[in-house]
Amino acid sequence: MSHLVAPSLLAADFANLASEVEMINDSEADWLHLDIMDGLFVPNISFGFPVMEAVRDLSSKPLDVHLMIVDPDRYLERFREAGASNLTVHFEACRNLHRTVTEIRRLGMKAGVTLNPHSPVILLKDILPYIDMVLLMTVNPGYGGQTFIPGSFNKIGELRSMIDEGGFDVMIEVDGGVDLHNAPMLVHAGVDVLVAGNTVFSSSDPAEVIRKLKQPV
Ligand code: DX5
Ligand code: ZN
DSSP states (O other): OOOEEEEBGGGSOGGGHHHHHHHHHHSSOSOEEEEEEBSSSSSOBOOOHHHHHHHHHHOSSOEEEEEEOSSGGGGHHHHHHTTEEEEEEEGGGOSSHHHHHHHHHHTTOEEEEEEOTTSOGGGGTTTGGGOSEEEEESSOTTOSSOOOOTTHHHHHHHHHHHHHHHTOOOEEEEESSOOTTTHHHHHHHTOSEEEESHHHHTSSOHHHHHHHHHSOO
């Protein structure tokens, strides 16, 4: 299967959200990545349900929702109603992760688990049979436009081996500092889904950048 590309709306022009979502609709993007931040789990606040519902009504691409919030169990159903196809929670934010991912799947969404840069991939060993994807943070979560952490390549390799050796049907997604230079290396290392915010939206031709990110390696 060729890799997927999920532009992160966090870097879009929020004064022109409709045209930004239409650009994504008309592009080769596979998913639209939405970052939900609560100011507690991460030191920043992004946007919530009203914005997400407006995006849901405009978007023809599945919504890939990345929750950077404490105690996400409180809101799983609300995120489904707000249009999430994929719902990803942080390993570091869940006290009963198996319960959380089971509930996400029961609600009809793909379940993802995110790891911060400091969390080793071995932490995922016992949850891999119950999830659809792992989102590896390749920057510290909370802000767009940060520099990719190079040590992430080792984590991608370790996780790829764990998934392949276990025979799990789990996608690897990376998020943070993805650009046209590192994208082919990431795919080569075993990444299935590239999230890209600033690389896409700060370009004068975002659709062309998405097309380049989609290029087979
Ligand atoms: C950061 C978010 C990312 C962010 C990526 O916490 O999870 O999705 O939008 O932005 P770039 O691609 O600019 O690093
Ligand atoms: Zn994200």
